[in-house]
Amino acid sequence: GDSVTQMEGPVTLSEEAFLTINCTYTATGYPSLFWYVQYPGEGLQLLLKATKADDKGSNKGFEATYRKETTSFHLEKGSVQVSDSAVYFCALSDPLGGNNRLAFGKGNQVVVIP
Amino acid sequence: GAVVSQHPSRVICKSGTSVKIECRSLDFQATTMFWYRQFPKQSLMLMATSNEGSKATYEQGVEKDKFLINHASLTLSTLTVTSAHPEDSSFYICSARSDPSNYGYTFGSGTRLTVV
Numbered sequence: 001g002d003s004v005t006q007m008e009g010p011v012t013l014s015e016e017a018f019l020t021i022n023c024t025y026t027a028t029g030y031p032s033l034f035w036y037v038q039y040p041g042e043g044l045q046l047l048l049k050a051t052k053a054d055d056k057g058s059n060k061g062f063e064a065t066y067r068k069e070t071t072s073f074h075l076e077k078g079s080v081q082v083s084d085s086a087v088y089f090c091a092l093s094d095p096l097g098g099n100n101r102l103a104f105g106k107g108n109q110v111v112v113i114p
Numbered sequence: 115g116a117v118v119s120q121h122p123s124r125v126i127c128k129s130g131t132s133v134k135i136e137c138r139s140l141d142f143q144a145t146t147m148f149w150y151r152q153f154p155k156q157s158l159m160l161m162a163t164s165n166e167g168s169k170a171t172y173e174q175g176v177e178k179d180k181f182l183i184n185h186a187s188l189t190l191s192t193l194t195v196t197s198a199h200p201e202d203s204s205f206y207i208c209s210a211r212s213d214p215s216n217y218g219y220t221f222g223s224g225t226r227l228t229v230v
Contacts, residue, residue, distance in 0.1 A: 036221075043120065043207050043221040044158075089157065093219070101148060102209070102219055106157045 002027045002094045006105035014113050015082055021075040021108050023064075023090035031094040033057075033066055033073040034102070038087045047075075047088070085112045116142050118210050120222025127198055127229055135193045135225045137208035143188035144210035149181075152205040152224075164191045198229040 007022040025031065032051040036044040048057030053068035062077045073090060090105040117140040127133050137147060145166045150158040162172045162183050170183035180202075182194040191210075195202055208222040 034219075041224070041226070043223040044209075045221070046219070049218075101160060101163065104157050109155070 002031065002092060002103045004090050004092055004103050004105035006090050006108055010109035010111060012111045012113065013080060016079045017112075019075070019077045019080045019084070019110065021088055021090075021110070023073045023075065023105060025071050025073065025090075025092050027071075027092055027094045029094045031092040033064070034091040034093070035062070035064055035073070035075050036089045036091060036104075038089065038107070040086075044089065080110075080112045082112045082114055085110055116210075116218065116220040118144075118208060118220045118222045120208050120225060122225060123223060124226045125228070127227070129199055129229055130197055132194055132196045133198055133227060135195075135206055135208075135227075137191045137193070137210070137222050139189045139210050139220075142210075144191070145188060146211050147185060147191040148209040148219075149183060149191075149193050150207045150209065152207060154205075158207060161193075195227065198227070200229045203227055203229045 003026045005024050034049045035047040037047045038044050047062055048059040050057040050066035053066050056065045064073050064075045066073055087107045087109050089107045091102045093102050119138045119140055121136050125133055147164040149161045151161050152158050160173050161176045162170045164170045164183045164185040166185045166188050172178045180196055185191040205224050205226050207224045209219050
């Protein structure tokens with residue numbers, strides 16, 4: 001079945017550092033890929049998405065490129081701020097898989113230290 | 115943009131009582147809504163898919179008699195936790211397909227349920 005794998009463990013880094021969170025996926029069809037962000041005590045907010053191979057999603061300085069050849073959708077930001085501290089979830093939706101649901105990765109806690 | 119309103123944001127109830135959580139799509143019609151449960155520092159676990167006008171589809175291991183889902187209109191789905199116990203304490207989040215043509219999903223802000 002469809003699945004999403006995120007790198008293990010929390011990520012702690014200093015303000016203005018470069019952030020990368022790895023995400024790989026397994027899908028039967030041609031999924032759409034998403035990154036969601038969750039701030040403490042809140043629901044999920046869509047950060048960015050890509051619906052086909054080689055698409056680049058971007059928002060608020062974050063970017064991720066849909067790489068079909070490596071089945072990856074890594075999230076990057078060149079210079080993080082303290083306000084970027086949150087949990088980040090990679091997700092996919094595979095309409096050809098026969099349902100409408102999102103499959104989530106386990107999430108990565110990002111802590112940005114001033 | 116699409117907004118999903120979820121209420122209440124926090125609720126504390128006594129063991130054995132029932133709690134209803136509402137999820138409304140404010141500016142779009144949602145034929146399908148999803149209910150998730152999230153444990154501390156963990157990912158979202160899909161509990162059920164709620165379809166307007168029909169019975170919900172529950173994921174394996176989710177007790178349908180305990181977690182009652184009603185989706186009576188295109189803008190409202192409710193999750194009722196019946197005979198709540200402390201182990202039901204969790205963060206519950208709803209989601210709706212806001213843009214089927216572009217696979218857009220919008221999430222509610224979540225409900226923190228504490229059963230004492």
